[in-house]
Amino acid sequence: MSDAHPHVAVAEQFDDAEQQHEAAGLGMWIFLATEIMFFGGLFASYTIYRNLYPAGFLAGSGLLNAKIGAFNTVVLITSSLTMAMAVHSAQLGRRKALIGFLFLTLLLGLTFVGVKLYFEWYHDYLTHVAPGFGFHPEGADLARIHALHAPLSAVELFMCFYFLMTGVHALHMVVGVGILTVLIVKAWRGRITRESHNIVEMAGLYWHFVDIIWIFLFPLLYLLGVTR
Template sequence: MADSHASTPLAHQFEDLEQQHEAASLGMWIFLATEVMFFGGLFAGYTIYRNLYMPGFDVGSHLLNVTIGAVNTAVLICSSLTMALGVRAAQLGKRHALLTFLILTMALGLAFILIKLALEWRHDYLEGFAPGLNFTFAGPNAKSVELFFCFYFAMTGVHALHMVVGMGVLSVLLVLAWKGHFGPERYNAVETAGLYWHFVDIVWIFLFPLLYLIGGRY
């Protein structure tokens, strides 16, 4: 992705397009490995505390809105589909289809973020579930419920931040696609951005059951 702006598809340090393509792809996979470790720290902490404070975490989980979480899960899965179709369109050099799918992906991503912000976080804040700001929940396991909400906001917050970064990347791709930058010889940027998008999607696929469903109301 680093050299997608070069005037010829092949950057000077590479011997051929295949080498360049393999390097870009491997680079993104390695970056995703760092992301796995980054989220891994959060997931490890969550797992430990969930085992230590199971009742409080169950209570916290019940306070979340499963319907909104499920809708957002569906929205993200759809966005992964449109992203994958966008990558295919770039490989085939279909500029119009690529533009359509990029816009669709961004619209779905935006929908996810808006639902998260305007419906969920706002609601949680108004209910007094925000640790450090206005946490007012009272009950037998109030401390562990607060800890649950620490993780809820930290994990969904970091995830949402990754969505925002992804939106930024997609908007750059959109401008480049508009200019007819991509084609069968040059689609590395779309493909690697797609990998990133799918990864952020998969993180949510793990977050949703861990945070929303684990309280025993399947």
């Protein structure tokens, strides 16, 4: 087994590179399992409150911009592709391609967070639909809420879910951006070789996981109210 990777730096607790690779993957997946439970609690409470206040959730979803949400979904899926290609480049030991794909992933991740901050959260703050910051929807927003006979407090509750769920997700993105920066520096210095690409693969698992969370957040938060 170890003949396939003669230059691998195998830590002493492992028999060979394959065992080390398996242990890293297993550890990462167990961490992701805890992350599933973390987000699972949010999704479970979303399900219950949406059933308690269906009109409030419909009206609240109508306050969000589904087009921006769809744009960010495409950005995130594209970043998953570039991340997968970064892992691919690392597996083959292509340093320049690795740096390039990591950098593209970083840029797409920053685009996602930037769009979220400026075009969504800041816009929500300006239009008074951010919960806790003087929540009082006006104009067309208010008309839509009245048309659905939704209590304002239930709409604010939906906005709490929206800010909390996308906020925690964006926090994961920021952590991911930090991880990518470290990887780019390491790759630049030539510390990531074909034999030591585990670190890129594990970062990839994390990045794809954050993508999966968004895949569920997008329809549940944005697409709920587009027709109403």
